[in-house]
Amino acid sequence: MDRYARGDDASFPDVYDAVAPSLHAYLLRQTRDRARADDLLQQTLLQMHRYRGSYVATYPVLPWAFAIARRLYIDEFRRRKTDALHSARGVLEGDRLASTVPEDEVSTREVAHRLEAELARIPETQRAAFELVKIGGLSHDEAAQVLGTTVGAVKLRTFRAYAAVRAALGRPFDDAYLEERGHER
Amino acid sequence: MNAESSEQLRARIILRIGRERAPTRAELAAQRRLVVVGLLVAPLVVFLGAGGVRAAPRPDRLVLATTLGSAVLAIGAALLGLDRGRSMLGPPRLRLVLVAVITPFLLFAWRVLASSRHSGMMAASPERPGVRCLFLSGALVLAPLLGLLWVRRHSDPVHPRASAAALGAAAGAGAWVFVDAWCPVSYVPHLLLGHVLPLVLTIVASACFGHRALMLRAQVSDARDASRIT
Numbered sequence: 001m002d003r004y005a006r007g008d009d010a011s012f013p014d015v016y017d018a019v020a021p022s023l024h025a026y027l028l029r030q031t032r033d034r035a036r037a038d039d040l041l042q043q044t045l046l047q048m049h050r051y052r053g054s055y056v057a058t059y060p061v062l063p064w065a066f067a068i069a070r071r072l073y074i075d076e077f078r079r080r081k082t083d084a085l086h087s088a089r090g091v092l093e094g095d096r097l098a099s100t101v102p103e104d105e106v107s108t109r110e111v112a113h114r115l116e117a118e119l120a121r122i123p124e125t126q127r128a129a130f131e132l133v134k135i136g137g138l139s140h141d142e143a144a145q146v147l148g149t150t151v152g153a154v155k156l157r158t159f160r161a162y163a164a165v166r167a168a169l170g171r172p173f174d175d176a177y178l179e180e181r182g183h184e185r
Numbered sequence: 186m187n188a189e190s191s192e193q194l195r196a197r198i199i200l201r202i203g204r205e206r207a208p209t210r211a212e213l214a215a216q217r218r219l220v221v222v223g224l225l226v227a228p229l230v231v232f233l234g235a236g237g238v239r240a241a242p243r244p245d246r247l248v249l250a251t252t253l254g255s256a257v258l259a260i261g262a263a264l265l266g267l268d269r270g271r272s273m274l275g276p277p278r279l280r281l282v283l284v285a286v287i288t289p290f291l292l293f294a295w296r297v298l299a300s301s302r303h304s305g306m307m308a309a310s311p312e313r314p315g316v317r318c319l320f321l322s323g324a325l326v327l328a329p330l331l332g333l334l335w336v337r338r339h340s341d342p343v344h345p346r347a348s349a350a351a352l353g354a355a356a357g358a359g360a361w362v363f364v365d366a367w368c369p370v371s372y373v374p375h376l377l378l379g380h381v382l383p384l385v386l387t388i389v390a391s392a393c394f395g396h397r398a399l400m401l402r403a404q405v406s407d408a409r410d411a412s413r414i415t
Contacts, residue, residue, distance in 0.1 A: 007209035012202055016195060042198050047401060049202045051340055053213030064273035071342035071401050145274045148343035
């Protein structure tokens with residue numbers, strides 16, 4: 001990144017290889033939509049490109065990249081939130097995909113579904129910290145920078161989210177639970 | 186629509202980035218140097234235009250103490266509010282908010298403390314409510330605040346409002362130093378209206394409106410461009 005900030009355009013592919021895989025995985029997880037994740041990745045890297053001159057040598061790049069990606073995702077999500085047509089289409093596509101899943105993948109998919117449901121249930125601050133640390137692979141310090149808070153707050157939020165997820169995944173697949181979550185078997 | 190492979194995505198993004206010229210570190214530093222010179226010169230011109238230092242009836246020691254003390258506090262506010270520390274994302278929100286909240290208190294307290302040590306310097310001056318200081322503060326702070334917001338434009342993806350408030354505090358504290366040197370009145374109601382109020386207004390206005398300049402936002406053309414290519 002340092003070479004790139006100094007004007008060495010040929011080093012951009014190195015920057016891409018260093019940050020894009022984890023960024024893309026994060027965005028894919030947030031959007032659950034490959035095309036949207038691709039678009040957000042491009043926009044994130046475009047922002048980094050535009051402000052490459054402000055990069056200070058030796059400063060960690062990944063928290064910066066994650067913070068930009070997160071902000072762009074939140075903005076994009078807010079724009080899309082008003083698009084009811086998009087949401088309806090997403091549900092229909094999700095149902096169609098679910099109906100074509102082989103039987104042996106159902107259990108895994110249900111666990112994933114429950115994880116998603118629990119993550120959606122916990123407060124946004126805890127979810128964001130959990131996703132950056134446990135899924136994005138950032139350190140507590142880096143996640144604190146991305147979220148604009150203290151390391152202690154990130155540790156606490158991650159712990160609470162982790163405890164909630166662990167408690168939820170420890171529960172049996174009973175009908176009452178599924179009914180509570182609004183799923184049909 | 187066929188999903189784009191990782192290699193295709195990589196090639197597409199590298200191509201897209203290559204099409205756009207972005208300033209390098211050296212180019213950006215040169216731009217910022219110009220802005221910083223402007224930040225120093227513009228308030229100086231306003232200050233000298235308003236008459237420069239007006240000591241009487243203050244003793245020189247008091248002028249020196251209040252001005253140097255407030256200058257130290259302003260530099261501290263600027264360092265704490267503008268310095269990014271060891272991260273591209275700047276200091277935590279709490280530090281920025283503290284800078285914005287505490288700076289007016291400290292500057293006010295210093296002026297009162299320094300003036301109260303000299304007899305007659307806190308005397309009532311109801312004929313000078315502080316309106317001229319209020320307008321002078323506004324004139325002094327405008328260019329530095331706009332300059333700082335321009336330098337930091339679209340660069341804060343985490344807490345633009347807190348950053349804007351801290352920038353306002355830094356710019357306002359800089360203006361306070363000039364007003365300190367210019368205004369001999371230390372009557373508390375005068376200080377509150379003519380010195381503290383403009384600083385607080387600067388911080389609030391910067392937080393309310395300046396954050397739009399600092400916040401990172403995808404340009405509509407970027408999203409359209411990305412969607413069209415996919």
